[in-house]
Amino acid sequence: MENKSITINDIANELGVSTSTVSRAISGKGRIGSETRDRILAYIKEKDFHLNTVAQNLAGSKTGNIAIVLPDINNLEEMPYYQMCMYGAMEVASANGFDLMIVTSDGKDTRYLDRLIRNRKIDGMIVTRTYTDGRLTNYLKLNGVPFVAVGKVDDEDVMQLEHDHVGAAKELTTLLLMKGLHKIAYLGDDREQWLNRNRYEGYERAHRDANAPFDNSLVYRRLNSVSAIEAALEEAIKAGADCILCQDDLICKFAYKKLISLGLDIPSDIKMASCYEGSVSFDSITNITAARFDILELGRSACKMLIDSLKGKNEVKSKILEYQIVLKESTK
Amino acid sequence: MENKSITINDIANELGVSTSTVSRAISGKGRIGSETRDRILAYIKEKDFHLNTVAQNLAGSKTGNIAIVLPDINNLEEMPYYQMCMYGAMEVASANGFDLMIVTSDGKDTRYLDRLIRNRKIDGMIVTRTYTDGRLTNYLKLNGVPFVAVGKVDDEDVMQLEHDHVGAAKELTTLLLMKGLHKIAYLGDDREQWLNRNRYEGYERAHRDANAPFDNSLVYRRLNSVSAIEAALEEAIKAGADCILCQDDLICKFAYKKLISLGLDIPSDIKMASCYEGSVSFDSITNITAARFDILELGRSACKMLIDSLKGKNEVKSKILEYQIVLKESTK
DNA sequence: TTGTATGCGTTATCAT
């Protein structure tokens, strides 16, 4: 980029005004005569001049950049979620004159975030994944970085938004209970995410609110491998489960395959549903009743919240997005 | 972001030296006494000090930013590819002191790129998808933006890299021919990407080099819908195809499902292979022989090439990465 | 309303 482009100084000289006047004409801040402003603006337009943002950043310590924090890669199946989120944020950021930077973190290692913050390369951050230990978000808070978290954070001060996972899981479970299913097994895992706790909470509350019998032996919340899922499934069936409710599409996919391989038919032998529809894994299980969420919109909203906050017109600290229950063959 | 981090000035005062000495100690440029350098470096380490890259960039007229151009979302199945690419680039960028920005383009609309370029927010770009019309890359070239393209660009000047898709498709086809299969149908689509031309070229050259009979009626290169794939498949079978070679995992997935629904067994009734293993779609077709590519490495290499070029130590204009043929049940 | 002067944190060119 061998850009020998002009500066506001050049423009000032050319037009016989001072740099500050040019600066004001561009930024719109401070008083300026409408005539001189128009003259400057016209010249700028003619020359297709643009400010050097690096200098702008150094002087004003603003960047016009937002960073989006993505988790480390663990599992391919989860990637589309974050990418959708990113695209949503990208859309809103662009529309508001911001650019998007990306950075990864596993929730503990803040090395990369650090650089962005120290170097003042960003105005704010979007955290796309939250953890129960709150380590990452605490770090940001401590460093005074404006940020919004996608997912629950156990801190009232933190701007956050998420889909109503509790509500979705609860409505889904309630629906199943109303269908006369009363031995609904729950299959979840133990990743340190609020998400998973919320879904289980919905499952539990649906039972409580409906005064339905709750059988703890049908609950599996530490399924961190395919074999664990399969084992739990077999146990649940032995215990007389009439329905399998999965925490997410990933678990659902494996459970589904296992059920088929056991020679069980869905829905005639056993019903099945998932608290999360997912985007890709449902490739092989498109006929499963599940809760659906608009991730693109999640990204958009997150970015909007952050930008509003950066511009000082912030009111909302927390936001809950709606879900949609999609009924399919698996619960007929 | 009320960041009150220290500067080299603070360090200079604290240690009773001048800022330039501190700068030299850090950069390693210019003469400096080993004793004072060690003292400064030790202090820096103790305080965990890091240069402010914005200031550094202003002085050096650099940004320390690299943008990665992602395609618009069309199809969920392709997203993991770009995300992997992005993670690879991210890894290398970070390791070299660069930060990564993201921006989308459909290959025609350069609106978002434009802003990044005009505002001088980046030092270079990585284009993750190339098109036969070369519109996007021409635009970048015209604007003097240093960039590297992932995928083929029909311009010797353009830094580019890609996996050896021709070679992979050719080796795969050769392998099939050597298994005695001589009616290998080819299923591809007509998206404007070099990739697809390359794969077909490999298929063709394998036949030519082996002096194998080439039946044009087994070639389908304009399959842009599921129904088109299914229709082509039926035609191919009628024409006596003994093997289905798919351009990529996406087409392969649909073809596979269709074959199964037709009551055909793989591999006893018909063989099957894919020129691209994909990352997610293979969920339902894990037993298909295919060419495998390391996308993470692709992203890493792309970023490395760009950074080398930015630092002036560029030699290579073009790079080809290796592939791997993975044999599975489908061709046994 | 406009101009002047100073600072942002670093690099680089001079001196010393």
Place this chain on the structure above:
DNA sequence: ATGATAACGCATACAA
């Protein structure tokens, strides 16, 4: 070997 000092391009408090 080290220290002043002037850029880098812009923003802003202050003066005019």
